[in-house]
Amino acid sequence: MTKDTTSPETPTENAHINDTEITPEIVAEHGLKPDEYEKVVAHMGRTPNMTELGVFSVMWSEHCSYKSSRKWLKKLPVSGPQVIQGPGENAGVIDIGDGDAAVFKMESHNHPSFIEPYQGAATGVGGIMRDVFTMGARPVANMNALRFGDPSHPKTRHLVAGVVHGIGGYGNCIGVPTVGGEVNFDSCYNGNILVNAMCVGLARTDKIFYAAATGIGAPVVYVGSKTGRDGIHGATMASAEFDDASEEKRPTVQVGDPFTEKLLLEACQELMASDAIIAIQDMGAAGLTSSSVEMADKGGVGIVLDLDKVPCRETHMTGYEMLLSESQERMLMVLKPGREPEAEAIFLRWGLDFAVVGSLTDTGRMVVHHEGRMIADMPLEPLADGAPEYDRPYTPTPLAPQIDPSQVDDTNITDALKTLMGCSEIASRRWIYEQYDSMVMGDTLAGPGGDAALVRVHGTQKALAVSTDVTPRYCLAQPIEGGKQAVAEAYRNISATGATPLAITNCLNFGNPERPEIMGQFVECLEGMGAACEALDFPVVSGNVSLYNETNGQGINPTPAIGGVGLIEDFEKAVGNAFIQADKYIFVLGKTEGHLGSSLYQRFILQDDAIYAPPSVDLELERKHGEFVRDLINAGIVDVVHDVSDGGLLVALAEMCLPHNVGCHIEDDNTAGFWFGEDQGRYVMVGADADKILAQANASGLTLSYLGKTGGTELTIAERVHISVKELHDIHENWLPDYMKTV
């Protein structure tokens, strides 16, 4: 796609855009392959005009149609007694008891955030919140999973600052707390950063709203902001690789207005309290086109739109532009006939646009009128479901070798710990999360910095636990284990608070699926994820796929981000992950064999960039450990729990010392592999009654090892290691602010 076709020329008085002859070049500029275009012609029964071609191109883009991924997504477990709505709607819905439901989804905004980080990230947050409140839920928590390039890359600092400002600018204004997330830095993201935003909302199970439009003749209503020329072909951009000219795509990035979204949220909630709405869909990727196609297709009806009624912010917009604009903060609804006046009164009171732009028909077609002319007449079914589904060739990732233990030097545990605590992957994210309002709404029980965030269900004793996780370096080395690990870590983080993991959403970020090795990463990561979801009763209820995260042929590490949601019945039983008091007993649950392949120790201490096998995940044990941890927390036998992940056991212990400046003494010394190995399925557990904790582990047949006791202001190991918690704290806190200050 070149610059001059992102938005075709506004027609002169004589030439309508639809009079343009469709050439193979125009087809290619729309991102359609020649054989795909042949299918379009076959479905239409004639040559499409420009407007119709534009509609097909966005609906059949990878971003909207999932044409490379659908075959594999179908294999993921999506059901369970807790699932009210699985994938396929605006967001997933799970039952959390007492008539309450949690509604959540995660979505990528990678391509726009690289081109324009503030607006790209801001509109990512806005879009995911709309997905959630479209379902009738009030958003109560935002999370984000961010991947940036190497800290030394000249663009990284600018992208971090812009993305963080964008996320804060949007979420803070709308008044939904940003309660957590994760951040990685790796050179594989130098040309393609990842911005994955997750939103969790709360609804009543009997007030969930869906997208399926029914009722022939029912009015189709447009509400929210006016339509402009921003974001035209955003979905197509998000379905292509970058090259050196990608920054010219800035005009395809949307511009967000969180104030309008706040008004839209309140107005929608007010209207949803009535029974006037038949169906509702937000205008996200591919805007008016995809919202009307999806609503009509899901309801098995047709739709007729009159674009002259669409509120526009710019003059002389063509129908093509109106249909493909991705202007933000807009919704499409189907109302019960006759209910327009009461709905209009609500939206006008909130200062928003309200326009009846069409109606439902029984034709199964989408017919669009503009300026006295019918500019598009297309069958709906092929637009929604007729996109080609590809079974792309793939090659499995070869098995990586095990790391050679003889290259590991045990001599300096202290220096290694200091290096890791201040490395880009582990250093405190405070500089980022203090720019987010994590407390608004008055229900954040545990905000950023813990294992999982805890957000109270307003007015109850229940709380949701939310965590986002993936370890891309594991996914690169061995996608099956990496896929399992991402799901298992979310399960572990939620369990570590005492909450029961219920379901996940995902955001699957990969390179170009037309390359068999990338497709192989995708297939194998999903295989691992699926196995973990199955074994842990942790089904997928929503998600998003972002492919073509590639620049000049260089793909990102496979990054299937998982957003997990769990529930604790009584939030007063939940525990934190930091030492609080001295003289408590510290244990580690799970075997520590010292697996250093693909660990942070390998990257930062050995500085070996070869690919070695990551730790494997024993799913059966993972489940038993999670149940054991939750049981002990809910019985009040342990009062501090932290999962062991990046950097291994010693990093986990150091992290537990920092928040309250409470040190610990570990009795027995061990090898670097023991301290920094990233063996899976482990938790550090702390309690006052050592015998009871050990007895419980014995009774369950689980491996639980005593490590030492809390107390003092140092982290010490036997006679060898003595580090002040203050020093660790400073190393951990200073890296990111120092980095962001450097010019």
Next chain:
Amino acid sequence: MQASVIVFPGSNCDRDVAVCLEAATGKKPTMVWHGNSDLPDSDVIVLPGGFSYGDYLRCGSMAANSPIMKEVVLKAQKGTAVLGICNGFQVLTECGLLPGVLMQNAALNFVCRNTRLIVDNNTTPFTGLYQQGEEVVIPVAHNEGNYFADDNTLDELSGEGRIVLSYAPEDNPNGACKNIAGICDASGRVLGMMPHPERCAETALGGEDGKRMFTGLVEALS
């Protein structure tokens, strides 16, 4: 005590403060839409935090010109207690009930974290349950909390005991003059503060230091 909470388009701490007021008074505060021109009788009027009018033009400036603000100013002049929190403080400076301005934070970033505050004046209806000089922990969350006024105004504020809350000197999150976190008018019955007492009024949320502001109001005004 009857409380009213003014709701501007873009207010987002209106519910949070209503929860605290209800807990303290035992009855629901009246939520008053900004476009109304009449304000029900109330003992305290709260201007909540948020982004009224999206903070467009300048924080608080458009809200200060909302129809309801004429009534708020009138009631304040007649002695009704008014509490402006965060964006509400910005509205109070914009409508002239309090002097000075709230500029962008010195670090140019939004900041959300706990801050240590000193209660410099416990004789207002808002601070009667705190000890004079007591240190409390209350969170801030703002992008424009950097209080500024000319030297004469600052001298007047400190001379008259109208600096009600200040950040502990080493914990000033925004560069505010004299570490000012909250000031009152000459009557002591209009308080504007950047920190959010409604966010720390129960232990589950990390502290109860904000609770006494609401229970203290009930004692002072009932």
